[in-house]
Amino acid sequence: MTHEDVLKAAGFGAAELRGGTLAVRSPIDGAEVARIRETEAAEMPAIIARAQQAFRAWRAVPAPRRGELVRLLGEELRAAKDELGALVTLEAGKITSEGLGEVQEMIDICDFATGLSRQLYGYTIASERPGHRMAETWHPIGPVGIISAFNFPVAVWSWNAAMALVCGNPIIWKPSEKTPLTAMACLKILDRALARFGDAPEGLAQLVIGGPEIGAALVDSRDVPVVSATGSTRMGAQVGPKVAARFGRPILELGGNNAMIVAPSADLDMAVRAIVFSAVGTAGQRCTSLRRLIVHDSIRTDLVAKLRAAYASLPVGDPRAPGTLVGPLVDEAALDAMQAALAQARSEGGTVHGGAVAAGVAGGAYAAPALVEMPAQSAIVKTETFAPILYVVGYETLDEAIALQNDVPQGLSSCIFTLNMREAETFLSATGSDCGIANVNIGPSGAEIGGAFGGEKETGGGRESGSDAWKGYMRRQTSTVNFSAELPLAQGVKFDL
Numbered sequence: 001m002t003h004e005d006v007l008k009a010a011g012f013g014a015a016e017l018r019g020g021t022l023a024v025r026s027p028i029d030g031a032e033v034a035r036i037r038e039t040e041a042a043e044m045p046a047i048i049a050r051a052q053q054a055f056r057a058w059r060a061v062p063a064p065r066r067g068e069l070v071r072l073l074g075e076e077l078r079a080a081k082d083e084l085g086a087l088v089t090l091e092a093g094k095i096t097s098e099g100l101g102e103v104q105e106m107i108d109i110c111d112f113a114t115g116l117s118r119q120l121y122g123y124t125i126a127s128e129r130p131g132h133r134m135a136e137t138w139h140p141i142g143p144v145g146i147i148s149a150f151n152f153p154v155a156v157w158s159w160n161a162a163m164a165l166v167c168g169n170p171i172i173w174k175p176s177e178k179t180p181l182t183a184m185a186c187l188k189i190l191d192r193a194l195a196r197f198g199d200a201p202e203g204l205a206q207l208v209i210g211g212p213e214i215g216a217a218l219v220d221s222r223d224v225p226v227v228s229a230t231g232s233t234r235m236g237a238q239v240g241p242k243v244a245a246r247f248g249r250p251i252l253e254l255g256g257n258n259a260m261i262v263a264p265s266a267d268l269d270m271a272v273r274a275i276v277f278s279a280v281g282t283a284g285q286r287c288t289s290l291r292r293l294i295v296h297d298s299i300r301t302d303l304v305a306k307l308r309a310a311y312a313s314l315p316v317g318d319p320r321a322p323g324t325l326v327g328p329l330v331d332e333a334a335l336d337a338m339q340a341a342l343a344q345a346r347s348e349g350g351t352v353h354g355g356a357v358a359a360g361v362a363g364g365a366y367a368a369p370a371l372v373e374m375p376a377q378s379a380i381v382k383t384e385t386f387a388p389i390l391y392v393v394g395y396e397t398l399d400e401a402i403a404l405q406n407d408v409p410q411g412l413s414s415c416i417f418t419l420n421m422r423e424a425e426t427f428l429s430a431t432g433s434d435c436g437i438a439n440v441n442i443g444p445s446g447a448e449i450g451g452a453f454g455g456e457k458e459t460g461g462g463r464e465s466g467s468d469a470w471k472g473y474m475r476r477q478t479s480t481v482n483f484s485a486e487l488p489l490a491q492g493v494k495f496d497l
């Protein structure tokens, strides 16, 4: 299929793809596929006001009815899966299966949120006073700003959107400037669900397209109580404090520098498969990508040899072609950053296998994944480079391995490959991994939507997706009701008039 065919199948008319100022390029071949209109900063106050107006109506709609909208969105996504998946491939450069997988992740979160719409539970609490009842209720909080990144251009939006909508909140979405078309396509799909739903308020879901000043309008507005931002730690360091300074709630999902510890008892064949998927899948451009391998010295030579063999046969190229496992990096700048990181690794004593610029499709930024043996966990190893680079360091004791695993600024995902129960449980314990995600015999990427997703330290501390992450999109109200004829005070305080 040509780029034009993919855009047409996703419902784009010629007019909306032309005449604007934002050039959209496909990482596959660098071709400009659209020039779309950007939101002007001056439009933002009216957009936020519209969301506030929608909020006043939407918060009063019963949550299970709100869930019906998200159920319909899930249905529309099922119907549009192939077209949207292909558009993700076109605009983010993911291989076909990963593009489709991303849409599946959206469908899954819609199912989760639909069920959740009947389960926004609060606790009842035993009151210390006779004839009193205490309970907490979760209420809608207001418009949610969603700032998303190019690498999961649709799934991360859907985690936030599905949750915000069932929780009673309108959404304003600022996608990455690299991936506005997938965002526009999602809004088209949501519009179909809204049309079937019938009576949703106007302005419930809005899309804003543009650069940092558009994001800043969301970050700075007191009328956007929650801002969920996914991207670099640098971006989060700006967004987080600004939202907090106006007493808004930031939900931050920032950089990761995810490690795998491979212990002597590990099933090495399984480990190799997990390593390759999580290190080179999505061309190393997941926030959960495997970036560090901490291998027991007794198996290091053996494992590196197995990995070098696996890396040598990796099909790099057109992400649309069946069989390709490694597609392009998002752009030339990403390829330059990869090459710079490899040069730094060499200067820090590393031995680099692979990593060369690859042919791929003319115009795209393709590279062979790199495996880099490091003498120690030096500066470059502690840096997140959004590219398929896997650093390998050795260890002798599990304590040392866990210390290495935790000794980076980021804290998103982590894992251990071991068949030793003591090692596995130690890794998961309070003295083990310091990350938001810690797995055993599974790589660090490809998390299911049912768990809360996010991490500690420079990863930002936010949680999205499953478990009770929905609480981040609501306000909690504690209520005490006195059904007695007395007025006892808490803590036994006497205050008789």
Ligand code: UN1
Binding pocket: 105, 151, 152, 156, 230, 285, 286, 287, 288, 444, 445, 446, 447, 448
């Ligand atoms: C991201 O890279 O921003 O766990 C999200 C994973 C995916 C989500 C990644 N489910 O790899």
